[in-house]
Amino acid sequence: MEDRAVSCLIALRRVLSAADHNVRAVAKVTGLSVQQLIVLRIVEDTTEITPMMIARSAGVAPATATALIEKLAQMDYVSRRRSQSDRRRYWVSLTEAGKAALHSAPDPLHQKFSEEFARIPDYEQAMILAALERVANMVSTPGETLPGTDESHVLEVSEALGAETAGPV
Amino acid sequence: MEDRAVSCLIALRRVLSAADHNVRAVAKVTGLSVQQLIVLRIVEDTTEITPMMIARSAGVAPATATALIEKLAQMDYVSRRRSQSDRRRYWVSLTEAGKAALHSAPDPLHQKFSEEFARIPDYEQAMILAALERVANMVSTPGETLPGTDESHVLEVSEALGAETAGPV
């Protein structure tokens, strides 16, 4: 029934709300703004990413991404490395300080989920995973994939591993 | 395995990302800011709600809630009615214009999900719903329940139905 889809969406909204509160709480503890934290997470997920991709992932304008990256770079949480194959671009990556900041605060949602998940029977775990992946496939569109699943830049990953002298931008 | 919990969280992040992009898209179409849209949805869910509860639900500071409500009231998307039982507070509710604005734009995620959900077998629907509700219960904490599930104000609902002269605030 239509009814069940609505129930699903309500549950989804509860999850969404929880995630939102979670990111705000984590941001507060780390001393980062919500957007800064989100960008930091995006960078962590991808290990290396360009400003454009950050803008798309975070859902902000390129100009805003520039400002956010600049701020994070000033805090020494991310570093920038000019791309050699396309010198208009550069790669943003987490510094050690950035990693440390990101993990300085526990992630309540993550922990809570993992903890409770571990306690349920195996077949239920499998069911939940299957359902979540199914739902993810239902709602995620190509344009809004998580940076980690976006492969439009992997052609350049080899470059990231190359031993360039790589001065900061 | 620990591994499976991580897979769940990854799927969850894909869903969250999709939802985030979705709310931004809907906001853009309606001409509302993301937060305004979220507040409007919260108000719709509860039919009547106080600024404090909006702040908690939306995850913003009280001062921010005031500003958001003021803006929405200026647009005539919400109305305010002073509470009689506690005259510091007031009730926020959607106007007809607010309802119209909220539904003027289609919700791609909602539609996409409903459409695909309708196509899958009954037992799978049931499985997905069960899984989603389970996950929602895992991650949502009492403090961050969706307004609709928060019953701390129902004692006052009768008041909302009472025939007070109810001038705007």
Add this chain to the structure above:
DNA sequence: TAAAGAAACTTCATATTTCGAATTAATTAT
């Protein structure tokens, strides 16, 4: 191959948002 076109990022000016702290008003507790 030279010029036009497009893309990535920045800068700038401006508008909006957000929040903390202090404030007012109303309620509740002592």
Add this chain to the structure above:
DNA sequence: ATAATTAATTCGAAATATGAAGTTTCTTTA
């Protein structure tokens, strides 16, 4: 009564967001 709480607001500072215009670097194409 008086003190302590609570709900909401005001205000000022800082953060964020964006469009438009500009720079540099690719990419096309004539």
